[in-house]
Amino acid sequence: MIRRLPPLRLTGATVLRDDALRAGDLSLAEGRIVAGVRGGNAVDVDLSGYLLLPGIVDMHGDGFERHIAPRPKAPFPIDMALHSVDRELAAHGITTAWLAQGWSWEGGLRGPDFAEKLAAALEAYRPNAMTDMRMQIRCETHMPETRDRMIAAVRRFGIDYVVFNNHIPEAIQMVREAPQNLAHWAEREGGSIEDFIARIRAAQDRAGDVPRHLNALAAAFDEIGVQYGSHDDPDGETRDLFHAIGARICEFPTRTSAASVAKTYGDAVVMGAPNVVRGGSQVGNVAATTLISRELCDVLVSDYHYPALPVAASMLAQGGTLTLARAWAMISTNPARIMKLADRGTLDPGKRADIVVMNAETRVIEATLARGELAYIAGEAAARFMSVLSPSRLAAE
Template sequence: MTMPYPALRFTGASILRDGEMQSRSIAIADGRITRGPLPEVDLSGYLVLPGIIDLHGDAFERHIAPRPSAPFPPLVGLRGADRDAAANGVTTAYLAQSWSWEGGKRSPDYALRMMQALRDYAPRALTDLRLQIRCETHTVDTADRLLAAIRAHGIDYVVFNNHLDEAEMLQQARPEALFAWAKDAGRTPEEHLAVVKAAQKQKAQVPRYLCRLAEGFDTLGVTYGSHDDPDGETRETYSMIGAKICEFPTSRAAAALAHAVGDPVLMGAPNVVRGGSQSGNIAAEDLIRAGLCDALVSDYYYPALHLAAFHLVDTGVMTLPQAWAMISDTPARILRMPDRGRLDPGRRADLTVIHAQSRAIEMTISGGRITHLAGEAAHRLAGCAPALTALAAE
């Protein structure tokens, strides 16, 4: 059963409009932000902010496999991830799915399963769920298959990354970690090492492969970038072939090069909330303070998105409108989604409603439909039920 579009006017709240918090009302109807007299819900004491747009999240992996040895069907995992995103104010979410030689849940076969699972689940989704493909650079024999899959499933966002260096390092310094990696991929250590060596042999073909993909992405209208750039030279190389998004640079030099050539830099919100990278890379807050980070993403934890925005406010780095733009307006512009990211009339009705005192997300509206409702906001909405019923009867 399709959820109805409520027609409501929210009053009394502090609303983010035109780059500042304003005391005004906001109306939604037919899935859009609108104007006009509608049944009112008093949201005094709340903040109404644009819905969060998450450009990279892999928390869905934990919903599909809460333990490595206990996987669930992709559709079950997608349902859990969908609700997790909605409960944390996310209205558009890119699920970061690998396309890699690494095997298992990072293999091209599994990526195709996820594409089909998301297509099957999409009509029931609360959140606008999309797949981001993380394409390993040393997968040169999959070009035709990847481009066909992107065309067939409407994938609009790809990032390149290279885990081969990590595999080579583990092979030398921590063979036990490489063996665990092999186990996750369903391989013996010997089989996994053979795959690593086969990938290493592709090195000379990789530049031409990436250029071919870049040309295909341009034809298909796909936005693309790179992940974990270690230095400015790597970022410059990707930028030159059109991979303009710099996702999770691991050094200040990579972020600075991206900024110098106008490439948007994305960092993880958990990095901001926790005060640094869990893997020992550069601190996201340092890049933000230096003006070298444009947007924040959930990475592995949806609650970090709004927590990071308030952290930046509390530490005096940014105002709330500036911090919130890093998880709403700016991501919308980066992925060329002009219908969302701001609370302007005519745009998609994507709203995150936060209790101003507790900072708890109590209501999420995605595409005009209520996808999460809790706390006092639920009681206030219930209070206008008679007016909604009367409107429906008309």
């Protein structure tokens, strides 16, 4: 755990506040942003030449999977992986993150057994975490037989975000048209192709139970207070159906029509930052920048690559699509609001001191503070912090 810093005044920087970048100072104490700090124990850190931005709130990222299993047949201990993920998040300015874990008929690292193991490991690791890591469940729709088990896991581990997705059509198409790709999918989840096809068929056979299953889950989530949505909606009709059961978040709509229907309802639309950075979807779906330019996207998330989040915001600003203030809101203010985290997402007094220190010229993140603690520090920013935070002073704190 990073030792709590003394009260700080971050001076000379450009601060993102009230939807605009303005020259000014930022004060923090006891893990919170404050209107000002007084007294001899306050420390000034000169951050001229830097931008101070709210910590990034990442609603959906599965990049953690590569820390757990960098190769399909080479898994590592979960606690070791979480330690590494925590540090990667901080290095890219992410102070709150949902690890998007599968609850799927696929089994292996995306099955219910592993989901429960990850949730337990995350619960044990959290007291020592630098960032606020949470777990999102990606619930495959065709698993009604696991409903009670899922609800119990959500309650036990305090899981606060679930999205519904259905990969059966994709899997059936792959069986018919590209079985060689299915073999890779099966290997990734640790099984044979024959066993994998059997799982697909069994899940498909449960289609008649899916509507009742989803309604029952939605009712349970409403009672518990879980945010829930859908993932990869292919069209407006699908979004209609998920909206009807109360799923108010539309993750990764694959076509403009699904995003348009979501916005008509006032539902939040979430897209991947890698889609912005790479200039489009890797599988040919709608481009995130298309939805952003049409005001059909509220939030960007890391998806499969954590570094993409701050880079995407900078690219949107540099390309003139949005101001940096509006682009950064898509990765901080908006997701915090959607997930009902009133204590973060802006740099207003009283909020958590989740702060990104970005070099104004290079747009490289050189420091991240999470709850007022230094979670990551590098470059010239490190020199400036360390020049005033002497070891003796930190020891006294």
